[in-house]
Amino acid sequence: MSAAPGPTSGLTLGPLHVPTPVVLAPMAGITNAAYRRLCAEQGAGLYVCEMITSRGLVEGDQHTRDMLVFDELETVRSVQLYGTDPVYVGKAAEILCAEYGVAHIDLNFGCPVPKVTRKGGGGALPWKRGLLGEILEHAVWAASRYDVPVTMKTRKGIDEEHLTYLDAGRIAQESGCAAIALHGRTVAQAYSGQADWDAIGELAASVDIPVLGNGDIWEAADAVRMVERTGAAGVVVGRGCLGRPWLFRDLAAAFAGEQVATLPTLGEVRDMMRRHAELLCQHMGEERGCKEFRKHVSWYLKGFAAGGHMRRSLGLVGTLADLDGLLADLDPDEPFPVAELGTPRGRQGSPRDRVVLPEGWLDDSDGSGCAVEEDLHSGG
Template identity: 60%
Template sequence: MTISTASPPTTAATAPAPPLRIGPHTIGTPVVLAPMAGITNRAFRRLCRQWGPDCLYVSEMITSRALVERSPETMRLIEHDAGESPRSIQLYGVDPATVRLAARLLVTEDRADHIDLNFGCPVPKVTRKGGGAALPWKTELFRGIVSAAVGEASARGIPVTVKMRIGIDEDHHTYLEAGRIAQQEGVAAVALHARTASQAYSGQADWSAIARLREVVTQVPVLGNGDIWSAADAVAMVRATGCDGVVVGRGCLGRPWLFADLTAAFAGSAHTTAPTLGEVARTLREHTEFLAEFYGDEGRACRDIRKHIAWYLKGFRAGSQIRHQLALVDDLAALDGLLANLDPDDPWPGDDAEGPRGRAGSPRRVALPEHWLDSRDLHPDQAAAVAHAELSVSGG
């Protein structure tokens, strides 16, 4: 789908950015779609690729254990479109042996061209078992998981990357040591969400941490993540930190055309996209169609698109009644009827549609296994808790 309207340039054009190289893959626009649970499925990735075909689009997080056990839902989640390249999958795991088996399945069955490892999830049900953002605190466990994945995948030419956070909280940073270890173990790139687990998505990302990581990790690309709400933000992050590319998460919710803006910005253009309400409605409808194909179920697709409604309509004068009705839509015919009531000529609302999207939450104490912070080593009783961490992650 093409949107022809554009807002006045908001930033001066800059020199084109070099492509991002991840192992054998050259990513023309140094932009990566962040894995987001329930969001970055095949349907959403397809939609975004239409706007930025030269970016890298990563699947939502896949649990290693569920993959090894060939959970039907997980096997569906790792499917890619025929034209999707590189095929990128994010793995979550807490046990080196299980992660090794999951990586082996992906590469020997030709299901992925790139594997990303999740060490940034701040969700309590994950961290309380020692997974996600809590795991890099245990340095040798972290090393073991990275080594297992890299060893299995690199033998077949598949690059492995790592995505992590600054640390558990302000008193327990892990990112610099984790970056060193990841580089030593042969990863192809390291991405940093510049918040701690205790911040969740609240407050402001500390971009200076990305710059410090760039000073430590010098042999492979460093990618920055956090508070990229516009193409101008992405360019500013690269300038401020020296990172090699950016990872975009919540900023693209309800606005897949952000990848067109990012592509333009890193090509040296100040062009930005400003769709009318009619164009937004057509994009929302197309998203729903892709979801219906993905699920093979029109009703499920309509239930899924409900969570995207507020993001798509942010700032527009759509009215509370139609917003409420759209949030209850259950088939495409009903969706079409409601979208037909929107004013297609309503212009892009500007600042009202910009800025943060998604739930930020609030700072919190991170749930951790008992005595987790007493040592960087993994004690036997903690190992037992960690062994159950994947069981607490539902879905893929």
Template identity: 60%
Template sequence: MRCHRSGRKGRVETLKIGPIEVWPPVVLAPMAGITNAAFRTLCREQGGGLFVSEMITSRALVERNRKTLAMIRFAPGESPRSIQLYGVDPATVGRAAKMIAQEGLADHIDLNFGCPVPKVTRRGGGAALPYKRGLLRAILRAAVAGAGPLPVTMKMRKGIDDDHLTYLDAGRIAAEEGVAAVALHGRTAVQHYGGTADWTAIARLKEAVPEIPVLGNGDIWSADDAVRMMQRTGCDGVVVGRGCLGRPWLFRDLARAMEGSAERCRPPLGEVAATMARHAELLVECFGSETHALADFRKHVGWYLKGFTVGAATRAALTSARTLDELRARLAELDAAQPWPQAAEGPRGKSNTRRRVHLPDGWLDDPYEEVALDAAAEADTSGG
């Protein structure tokens, strides 16, 4: 891919998560419907890091739900293998972690305490859960005990809103319970993906829990953003989510930036088209069905073509392709020489703020009250 030069920075240190060494210190954030084995492979082909699966529920895993077990299949040679678990019941989370460890399903477990979607928070899960400090501690303790030798990490947000911040308490609890690293998305649940990520909160968390690695997440749209975040906050690594949508070569940029190189990838449309074809091929391998794979690929087309001059009819033809051969033929019609557009830079994916966070009745009354959440809180949430 074609590259250009940016300002040179010094090489950063390797990230250590328990016994796992991660270089560059970059983590692919779990994203529902995105970070399947195909997308993880595509990103790995560009650069190193830790690539986490889509979120699965602990309940579905211990019950050996067929869809959930399919979601945690890893590509041959994929290492380290990383699973993100969502759970609200300490006993169930503990059993799920033990199952992963004993059956060799993964090498690393990440716990989701950052999901802001209403179907999760209205039942006390995701970004709402850390408000209940005792329940958070119980889940972390059970997960670490169940995981045995496997490192357990957690991903969270600043809190529910600016009046109910939880990240500093949650970070301290995590460190006390043996969690190997914590990742902070510098937004509250009510912000969803709107506004600007608060990198100063990441710096404060690093100061509060210097004994474990802290990873920063939020508004990393380029490799230079990642370097700036690490310099400004002192965090030990970064978590990249929406910034790599339709742009898996961001991981190549990240590796170069972390090494101190000034080279950055800015591929022309022909190289983008080749990456799109490769992505679709990997999806076919992942799902075992061209129909399923091409239907799944549709949502990626707009992200790949962001900023390029491509007509509506051509975009429609690409999203309606039903076979790999048809998709390849449509991609071949694109202007391969069209250069990378400046309009392709910057935010990707939806950016919106919510008016409120949906919570269980009385959830905010007492952050220290003992609470047990209904098992239904984990229903239908594998994959987000």
């Protein structure tokens, strides 16, 4: 890989300084306290909790509260908040600061899931410029009382005919946001196709606040290349770290100006799998922790020669003892499948012919005072 253009000074978000300009993207059912701890053990960065809903938090939804769990070594608590009502978002931001001691709040305006966009939330909301500004202003005002920076994440727009990212950047800056992250895809693209890094560069050139680039970062070299090409202040990494927490080790090294690419043997991957399962069990109990671990098996073993029977057995594991017995049968000397480097991981899917939106959503691009229905429950 090519070396970074010299060591970076990290990422500054208001009073918060992140030594390595790397943010773990919140992923439902993935970025729980155990996974955040696992990734943080590999390298410095900002590790964001799974997305929670502002309404769920304000109204005391137990599931939402249960998601706000932090590891004992998680000194910088970062939470992504979803909301469509400015008052609810402001109240939720205050609760996060006052009751949970968070150091950073990120607002989600990029989710492409139909059940979210059909209510005008996620990646659909920035079309309503006035509403977007109201939400950001309420959040920033509430968090500023605790000296907590607020950032936002968005996409290019609803589709290529309804782009919003440049307006979103301007509104984020005017509202007092500490940074804006751009996933270089539209809502219509979901996770398909290629991310548009040129759009990230265009946004970075149009605002004075830091811009973080997101999309198609599969290796540390991709992150360096994105920053060099776009002028972004840092990167947001999502699917690229699935089954590869050591990617954050490579990212930290790359942004320190070092050339490195970790190629763990299957034995080293096995040890990482065991550590992941152990942390899940510590936070959730053994039964639930093992169930949560199952979804990660195929990502960890992607490209390795482990057979179908082994994969199926690992996908049904119920105790740490059972896991240990299965992991012992893996060949510890099998080399890393280098053909997997630089390839997409996780969901991809196909572009959508039509984004599901509320009736008449595109007729008005202001939306000030707009009433948008918000889900009570957090998570995917």
